[in-house]
Amino acid sequence: MVHVKDVLKSMEYGPAPEGNEHVLAWLEAHxxxxxxxxxxxxxxxxxxxSFKVANPADGKPLAQVAHGTAQDIDKxxxxxxxxxxGWSKLPGHERAKYLYAIARNIQKRDRFLAVLxxxxxxxxxxxxxxxDMPLVARHFYHHAGWAELLESEFPGYRPVGVxxxxxxxxxxxxxxxxxxxxxxxxxxxxxxxxAEQTPLxxxxxxxxxxxxxxxxxxxxxxxxxxxxxxxLVAHEGVQKIxxxxxxxxxxxxxxxxxxxxxxxxxELGGKSPFIVFDDADLDSAVEGLVDAIWFNQGEVCCAxxxxxxxxxxxxxxxxxxxxxxxxxxVGSPLDKSTDIGAVVSTEQLERITALVAKGKExxxxxxxPSSIQVPGTGTFFAPTLMTGVEPASTVAVVxxxxxxxxxxxxxxxxEAVALANNTRFGxxxxxxxxxxxxxxxxxARLKAGVIWINATNLFDAAxxxxxxxESGFGRxxxxxxxxxxxxxxxxxxxxxxxxxxALTAAPSPTAQIAAVDAVDRTAKLYxxxxxxxxxxxxxxxxxxxxxxxxGLAGLGNRKDVRNAVEAAAKAEGWGAAxxxxxxxxxxxxxxxxxxxxxxxxxxxxxxxxxxxxxxxEEVSLAVRRTFFYAGFADKHDGAVHSTKSRHVTLAMNxxxxxxxxxxxxxxxxxxxxxxxxxxxxxxxxxxAVPSARHPLAATDFYQIIDTSDVPAGVLxxxxxxxxxxxxxxxxxxxxxxxxxxxxxxxxxxxDKASAGNLKPxxxxxxxxxxxxxxxxxxxxRRATQVKNIWVPYGE
Ligand code: NAI
Ligand code: MG
Numbered sequence: 001m002v003h004v005k006d007v008l009k010s011m012e013y014g015p016a017p018e019g020n021e022h023v024l025a026w027l028e029a030h031x032x033x034x035x036x037x038x039x040x041x042x043x044x045x046x047x048x049x050s051f052k053v054a055n056p057a058d059g060k061p062l063a064q065v066a067h068g069t070a071q072d073i074d075k076x077x078x079x080x081x082x083x084x085x086g087w088s089k090l091p092g093h094e095r096a097k098y099l100y101a102i103a104r105n106i107q108k109r110d111r112f113l114a115v116l117x118x119x120x121x122x123x124x125x126x127x128x129x130x131x132d133m134p135l136v137a138r139h140f141y142h143h144a145g146w147a148e149l150l151e152s153e154f155p156g157y158r159p160v161g162v163x164x165x166x167x168x169x170x171x172x173x174x175x176x177x178x179x180x181x182x183x184x185x186x187x188x189x190x191x192x193x194x195a196e197q198t199p200l201x202x203x204x205x206x207x208x209x210x211x212x213x214x215x216x217x218x219x220x221x222x223x224x225x226x227x228x229x230x231x232l233v234a235h236e237g238v239q240k241i242x243x244x245x246x247x248x249x250x251x252x253x254x255x256x257x258x259x260x261x262x263x264x265x266x267e268l269g270g271k272s273p274f275i276v277f278d279d280a281d282l283d284s285a286v287e288g289l290v291d292a293i294w295f296n297q298g299e300v301c302c303a304x305x306x307x308x309x310x311x312x313x314x315x316x317x318x319x320x321x322x323x324x325x326x327x328x329x330v331g332s333p334l335d336k337s338t339d340i341g342a343v344v345s346t347e348q349l350e351r352i353t354a355l356v357a358k359g360k361e362x363x364x365x366x367x368x369p370s371s372i373q374v375p376g377t378g379t380f381f382a383p384t385l386m387t388g389v390e391p392a393s394t395v396a397v398v399x400x401x402x403x404x405x406x407x408x409x410x411x412x413x414x415e416a417v418a419l420a421n422n423t424r425f426g427x428x429x430x431x432x433x434x435x436x437x438x439x440x441x442x443x444a445r446l447k448a449g450v451i452w453i454n455a456t457n458l459f460d461a462a463x464x465x466x467x468x469x470e471s472g473f474g475r476x477x478x479x480x481x482x483x484x485x486x487x488x489x490x491x492x493x494x495x496x497x498x499x500x501x502a503l504t505a506a507p508s509p510t511a512q513i514a515a516v517d518a519v520d521r522t523a524k525l526y527x528x529x530x531x532x533x534x535x536x537x538x539x540x541x542x543x544x545x546x547x548x549x550x551g552l553a554g555l556g557n558r559k560d561v562r563n564a565v566e567a568a569a570k571a572e573g574w575g576a577a578x579x580x581x582x583x584x585x586x587x588x589x590x591x592x593x594x595x596x597x598x599x600x601x602x603x604x605x606x607x608x609x610x611x612x613x614x615x616x617e618e619v620s621l622a623v624r625r626t627f628f629y630a631g632f633a634d635k636h637d638g639a640v641h642s643t644k645s646r647h648v649t650l651a652m653n654x655x656x657x658x659x660x661x662x663x664x665x666x667x668x669x670x671x672x673x674x675x676x677x678x679x680x681x682x683x684x685x686x687x688a689v690p691s692a693r694h695p696l697a698a699t700d701f702y703q704i705i706d707t708s709d710v711p712a713g714v715l716x717x718x719x720x721x722x723x724x725x726x727x728x729x730x731x732x733x734x735x736x737x738x739x740x741x742x743x744x745x746x747x748x749x750x751d752k753a754s755a756g757n758l759k760p761x762x763x764x765x766x767x768x769x770x771x772x773x774x775x776x777x778x779x780x781r782r783a784t785q786v787k788n789i790w791v792p793y794g795e
Contacts, residue, residue: 013329013337016336016337017332017334017336018115018125018334018335018336020115022111022112023115023116026116027062030063031063031064033050033063033066034063034064034199034200034223035066036048036066036068036072036221036222036223037209037220037221037222038075038220038222039075039076039079039082039083039220040079040210040215042206043066043072045064048069048072050064051064051225052064052065053197053198053200055120056122056342056343057332057333057334057342057378057379058377059378059379062120062200063200065199065200065223066223067223067224067225067228068193068231069224069228069231070231072224073222073228076191076222077162077164077232079216079220080162080191080218080220081161081162081237082217083217083218084161084188086215087184087188087215088159092148092150092151095147096145096148096185098184099141099143099147100144102208102212103137103140103141106136106140107137109204110129110134111129112204113128113201114133115334116204117172117198117200117201118333118334118341119200119334120172120198120199120200120201121170121172121197121198122342122379123299123333123341124338124339124340125334125338126336126339127295127296131295132171135177136173136177138460138644139174139178139181139461143181143182143184143185143461144185146482147185147187150185153479154482154486157483157486157487157488157489158487159187159188160188160263160487161189161240162189162190162191162237162238162240163183163188163191163238163239164190164193164238165180165190165191165241165242166193166233166242166243167179167192167193167195167202168195170296170300170301171300172195172198172202173201173202176205178476178477179192179476180219182476182477182484182485183485184218184219186482188240189220190219192221193221193222193223193224193228194223195245196223196226197344198344202221202223203221205219205221206219206221229249230252230256233253233257234256236260239263240263240485241263242265242484243264243265243266244301245268246268247268247269247470250268250472251755251758253266254754254755254758255751255755257751258749258750258751258752258755259746259749259751261747261763263484263487264474265472266472266474267472268467268470269301269401269427269470269471270301270302270303270305270399270426270428271306271398271423271425272425272428272429272430272448273307273308273419273423273429273446274289274292274293274305274429274432275416275420275431275432276310276313276317277413277416277432277435278312279435280432280434281432281434281454282316283320284432284454285317286317287324288304288430288454288456289304289307289324289405290324291456292305292430292456292457293305293403293405294328294339294340294383294403297340297341297342297343298400298401298405299343299401300457301471302427302457302465303401303457304405304428304429304456304457305399305400306408306420307321307406308407308409308419308420309407310410310416311409318385318407321405325367325383326369326372327371328340328372328383329372330372330373330374330382331375341380342379342380343379343381343402348379348401349379349402351400351401352400355404356384356404358395359393359406362393362394362395363388363393364386364388364393364395365386365387365388366385367384367386367387368382368384368385369383381404383403383405384404384405385405385407386407389406389407391408391422399425417442420448421446424469424470425469425470425471426447426448426467426468426469427450427467427472428448428449428450428467429443429448429451429452430452430455430456431446431451431453431454432454433453439454440453448467448468448471448787449464449466449467449468449786449788450466450788452790453789453791453792460643460644460645462477462642463643463649463651463788463790464476464479464480464641464786465477465481465788466481468736468787469758472758473758473759478639478641478651478786479651480651480786483781521551521552522551523542523551523553523554523695523700523719524554525564525716525717526699526701526715526716526717527563527564527567527717527718528563528564528566528570528712528716529567529706532563533554534554534555534560534719534720535559535560535563536555536557538555539552539555540552540555542607542693542694544608544609545608545609546609550606550696551607553695553696553719555719555720555721556718556725557720557728558724560718560720561687561729561732562732563716564716565658565687565732568658568686568687568716569658570712571685571711571713572685574680574685575654575683575685578634579634579681580633582633582634582680582681582683583630583631584630586629586630586633587627587630588708589630589677589710590623590626590627590630593619593622597620597623600622600700602615603696604619604694604697608668618667621670622669622670625673625674625775626673628677629678629775629780630677632678633681636653636682636781636784637653638653638786646792646793646794648791649788649790649791650787650788650789650790651786651787653682653780654683654784654786654787656736656737656784656785657684657737658735659685659686659687659735659739660686660726660729660730660737660738661679661686661687661738661739661741662689662739662740662741662742663688663691663741664691664743664766665692665694666743668691668693668695668696668698669698669701670770671691671741671769672688672691672697674774674779676688678779678782679779680714680715681783682783683784685714687718687729688715688716689718689725689726689742690717692719692722692744695719698719701717702717722742722744722745723746726745726746726750727749727750730749730750730751730753730754730759730761733757735757736759737759737760737761737762737782737783738759738762739761739764739782740763741765741767743766747763750763751763
């Protein structure tokens with residue numbers, strides 16, 4: 001007797017191609033080529049240099065697309081600048097209506113867009129139809145809501161201006177939606193450059209903008225290659241750059257925008273861990289892996305590309321994975337039963353092939369399913385599992401961006417965390433365990449911006465997405481994502497103290513500490529909970545406004561900063577302490593400071609020559625500010641996002657770790673306190689460089705720290721030349737974020753040096769430190785990064 005089960009096993013899938021006549025007709029109608037979309041119109045395609053776009057599944061040409069020049073970018077930015085005046089002034093409700101109309105229109109055309117995307121990119125129609133397009137529409141709907149609510153939900157914020165947006169080829173229309181929807185909702189206008197491999201859905205989107213009557217110039221699309229993107233990044237009329245792509249180009253952009261004051265968000269590469277504990281539901285984990293690494297041919301920035309599995313179940317899991325891989329279907333992306341389509345380009349295929357060969361060379365065992373025959377034409381790559389991979393081997397470290405999974409084992413949860421965090425990236429992670437305590441404990445310890453528990457690759461417009469470390473900074477989606485397209489008014493407020501300090505105010509090693517000096521009045525550095533002599537052995541004279549020496553301060557150098565970072569690294573417990581504990585310590589600091597008001601007042605007067613009244617006010621405000629952040633320490637809450645799927649999506653505000661603070665020259669005590677307190681209240685450890693001209697109020701502060709139970713290493717104070725120290729701090733790989741409020745420090749230098757580990761830099765600009773503009777949520781927000789943890793709920 002024939003069993004149904006056996007019949008099912010031997011049955012072949014019939015072809016199930018999705019029709020593409022409508023797309024072919026559209027391409028035929030544009031056979032003369034595509035121009036740019038600038039100021040509400042398409043430019044004449046015959047007027048530009050152009051390049052060919054092909055279907056990766058068969059290599060056949062699809063269209064001829066204009067290659068944008070610096071002049072094209074210039075026109076587009078000018079159009080966006082003109083449109084900004086009207087668009088930013090529109091009531092949020094009016095902008096909401098446009099975004100809503102775009103969302104509706106996308107839904108109306110979703111089949112067309114899905115097919116076009118599949119032909120342009122090579123990804124399976126099942127994914128463009130069921131994942132990309134619904135998320136694109138969802139993003140515009142969600143942000144139509146933010147446009148409506150902007151005024152009431154973001155008081156004190158305004159749109160940034162013209163946004164330059166550069167996107168990659170892996171999710172072309174989805175990345176466009178992630179960029180354009182929040183930008184427009186917040187009142188900005190945009191110039192977007194799609195990837196050269198996949199510009200077609202962006203051009204179809206331009207047609208939608210026309211159809212819904214979006215005002216001319218609000219959205220501009222300039223197609224082109226890397227040089228087109230570079231021209232956009234460099235343009236002076238652009239106030240913000242948003243980039244998704246490779247970490248290498250992210251660094252180039254960080255460097256190119258250095259000192260320009262342009263707001264920047266970077267969403268870069270990843271090598272995200274997929275951690276399977278021995279108590280996991282292994283069959284679910286296997287399905288999870290399919291979605292983690294074989295979704296979108298593995299060309300996903302947050303792909304679960306590093307499988308970390310607990311030793312005892314490793315062979316069992318590998319066997320299940322191999323068996324499941326045998327059932328994956330590689331083939332025509334337009335076929336509805338295809339799981340894995342074509343890789344985007346020959347270049348990408350070569351890269352993947354070379355990396356797999358390298359893995360083999362380095363000793364990995366490579367498995368590809370015997371059942372899979374990749375098509376003879378087109379850029380296809382079979383799903384691949386590499387086992388026996390060493391944590392330091394190339395394939396375990398480098399982003400492959402293809403359907404290639406590398407696997408390693410661990411013994412204990414601690415080891416899993418260490419392995420998971422053993423990467424320069426920090427985009428995402430996936431944790432598989434039936435034990436909720438273990439899952440959440442591990443989630444808290446992973447350094448990644450997005451964490452999925454018993455799930456993977458979940459996205460939603462309501463949840464922020466973005467990385468830690470070299471995966472970039474800034475978030476897309478959710479409330480946290482909107483800040484990337486807003487400027488806070490506080491930054492505009494110029495106080496009477498806002499004047500810049502000339503670099504000549506920087507100290508020089510004039511006064512050497514004289515060993516014979518009976519009273520050593522030299523203020524030392526404060527590192528790891530102890531006073532420390534500067535490594536240089538030098539100090540500099542601190543002068544009052546009439547040029548009289550009022551003391552000596554240590555001339556800190558590179559070595560002192562390194563020591564401070566080392567001490568900070570040992571104080572890791574501070575971030576894990578409860579916010580209540582941190583609040584208690586801040587209150588204690590405030591209390592101890594208020595007990596020494598007279599002393600600090602006298603110091604300020606002697607050092608800066610201010611009146612008694614002014615000095616008294618500064619000290620009393622420093623006490624209040626410390627109270628303010630003590631009060632806020634346990635109120636900088638995260639959120640539970642209302643994502644579309646049944647999850648408790650926790651948006652946790654996590655400290656960066658170690659922060660570098662370049663304090664303002666003016667308001668030597670209050671400026672110092674205004675930066676240090678929010679940073680440590682949020683759970684960071686801090687290396688602070690106080691005012692160089694007036695460092696003594698900050699150096700006196702160590703006595704307060706000493707008597708307030710602040711753990712050693714949480715706050716180190718390094719005096720010296722702010723410019724030199726800034727460079728060292730910006731360069732330092734273990735310093736995760738940097739605030740520069742010192743007007744004498746060259747912002748360009750700091751930005752450039754920060755490109756190494758891609759730390760976010762806040763060049764805060766001048767503030768009136770006595771005003772309440774110089775305190776508040778913005779400081780806490782800048783002292784934290786949002787980690788979104790998706791916890792299954794209800795099903
Ligand atoms: P890429 O970073 O060069 O390209 C991304 C976008 O940046 C494209 O629109 C490109 O035209 C533009 N671009 C290139 N150079 C630029 C410059 N100097 N200034 C401004 N814009 C510039 O990425 P590519 O070469 O396509 O892929 C290389 C590798 O990058 C991949 O193998 C993958 O590992 C990674 N990647 C990561 C992505 C992510 O989502 N995080 C997306 C695409 C690639
Ligand atoms: Mg490139």
